[in-house]
Amino acid sequence: MTERRLLSGDEAVAAAAKDGGVHLGTGYPGTPSTEILQAFSELGGRAQWAPNEKVALEVGLGAAFGGARALVTMKHVGVNVAADPLFTAAYTGVSGGLVLVSADDPGLASSQNEQDNRHYAEAAGLPMLEPSDSQEAYDLALAAFELSERWQLPVILRMTTRVCHSKSIVTRRAGLPAPKAPAFVRDIPGRVMIPGYARPAHRKLRKKLEALRVFAESSPLNVWRQGSKALGVVTAGITARHVREAAPEASLLELKTVYPLPLEKIRAFAASVERCVVIEEGDPIFETAIRAAGIPVESKDPSYRFGELSVERVRRILAKDTGPEPEPPKGKPPELCPACPYHPVYSTLRKLDCIVAGDIGCYTLGVLPPYQGMDTCVAMGASLGVGLGLRHVLPEKDARRVVSLIGDSTFIHSGVNGLIEMVYNPPATGHVLIVLDNGTTAMTGQQEHPGTGRTLDHEPTSKVSIEGLARAVGVANVDIVDPVADPAGFEKLLSERLATPKLSVIIARRPCILAAADIRKYEKAADEKRAAMCSACVEAGNV
Known part of the structure; x- marks a missing residue:
């Protein structure tokens, strides 16, 4: 069926x-x-x-x-x-x-x-x-x-x-x-x-x-569409759809097995048309392999290596048009939600003139005005290593301004190794890590992670304690604060931790405003499930 x-x-x-x-x-x-x-x-x-x-x-x-x-x-x-x-x-x-x-x-x-x-x-x-x-x-x-x-x-x-x-x-x-x-x-x-x-x-x-x-x-996965002998296009993926609209008359070799490439099939296809063009989104991977096999083909101008291709860009490639492309319409820049719990954190970082080694998450938007509160952002979990590197080499006055900033999901993803590095090779000035714990993987749509205590389908499971990990590996100062409920307290705490040469982890904990209602619902369901299990145990005489 x-x-x-x-x-x-x-x-x-x-x-x-x-x-x-x-x-x-x-x-x-x-x-x-x-x-x-x-x-x-x-x-x-x-x-x-x-x-x-x-x-x-x-x-x-x-x-x-x-x-x-x-x-x-x-x-x-x-x-x-x-x-x-x-x-x-x-x-x-x-x-x-x-x-x-x-x-x-x-x-x-x-x-x-x-x-x-x-x-x-x-x-x-x-x-x-x-x-x-x-x-x-x-x-x-x-x-x-x-x-x-x-x-x-x-x-x-x-x-x-x-x-x-x-x-x-x-x-x-x-x-x-x-x-x-x-x-x-x-x-x-x-x-x-x-x-x-x-x-x-x-x-x-x-x-x-x-x-x-x-x-x-x-393989039938690689589709050869017969068309005009004047033009043939070798392509793959979404670009094949653009080509079919931009040049419906062209012969088309639509590759589905992008590795290993069917080079002999490509050779036969190229020989069957007067002009053979390789159009691929991104890097010239097909072009390089095809030309290395001695197959004469045209390719896109290097200027089309950047960004997505489109029907109009494919038309320009086929016309060998390398003139300036129209500027895309300007959209509204992304921003932190108005009620995001990160606002007081970035406000404090800006006020204290911190050098912020940042990380990947929706909190990365703190780099934009009005805060401009992030100085580096490289990869998941990189905030710790980058922050430590800055602490190791900057003059003491500047080193004491360095803070690593990471989200709860990102910390679990790849921040733990950086935490261990912080303890193993501590800078002379100490270091401050701020974990923005909003109880979810907010950037990608409020998914769970090991620090939430819930599985993919929001069922209760064991919960990893961020503060417990920090204490277990030997961080001297571990503090938990709600920066929204007590912004002055957060500022005072951060100032104190920046002034000490000891290692510090500050967990700024408050639920994501978009996930808070769901989190309460999941926690209530978990409590009811635990209560029902306890009642069943009592009735069965197991306790």
Whole structure:
């Protein structure tokens, strides 16, 4: 039986995971990938948030070692965090299907860079598929699990913001054959990557990639659309949709297997047209590989490497128009919510003229007027390392002004290592870390994390104590304050901690204004559930 529904690309991947018999979905919330696991959970799938992307991939890899199908989701910069196990997972391979969704963000709609994660496929030596709309997101997610199980390799499904969040009609189908029941089969040479086992594993990987290249040459996933012989375009992803609108008469080779590339198919396509143009969003990855294979093609001007492509930009590329592009309309700049609990924090940091090593989260908006309250922002968890580095080298007067600022979810994600660095290599002037604890992962839509005490579907679970961690690793001063209820007290406390050479952690705790009502609802439900369990124990005579 089939079902037609209007779905976003993220929702389509979730539907494919459900229809494909995925045992476990795990990841870390990050726009534009967040909605995949949320939708999978709503469909009845088992989904969970991990502390960070590295842990998520390792959990998914373990599940796949056990013969299960696992889906791991993250945004493009999250793959940087997961890259360590990713590269070695190409050597170990998998027993069950393992698909990693990399949601790229061309144009930096909500990211600190616009890296092109197609590079990861070649660098790690893993097959990569890329859809151009929601139907293809559904179909290619299923195809990715099939390929993963056939070749016993993790498969990367590359999405982009436009595909993740745009909606189109999706026809769901019966899905994949039911997976085998998970079971562990010992394979020490294949799973334990000491040098003696890793060397033959690398050779085995390269043989698989060559077989995958041969597969890509004849795969129906790569679509050759016959059109005019005057113009042919090689493209992939959402750009294929732009090309079809900008040049409907052109012949089109629409690549879905973006790695390994079907170079001989591309060679035949290029020979079949008078003019062959490679149009790709982001870096010139296809162009470089195609030209290295000796296939004569045109490519876009380097000026089109930046930002998203569009129908109009594709027309300009085909016309070789390198003139100034129209300025995009100016929108309203983002800002902290009027009732955000971070306002008194930034007001105090500005008043005390602090040098602020910042981090990734909605609190990053404090960099904008009126506060301009952040001096650095590099990557998740970087506020601690950067702040410590500044403390180590600046003159004492300036060093004492340095503060590291991080959110609760980001602290759990990758701030703990920085906290340990702070204790292990303390600056002579001490250091001050402010954790902005609003009880949620607010930036991506109020998701849970290990510090909230609730799972992905808001059910109660064990809670990680930020203040407990700080005390356990040896921080001298650990304080909890509500900066909204007592702004003067927060200012006094921060002034005192900046003046001492001891290490200090200040937890500015107040719920996100957008999540506060839901948090109260979840906590009430948890209390009622605990009370009901206690009553049941009393009635059963167990207490």
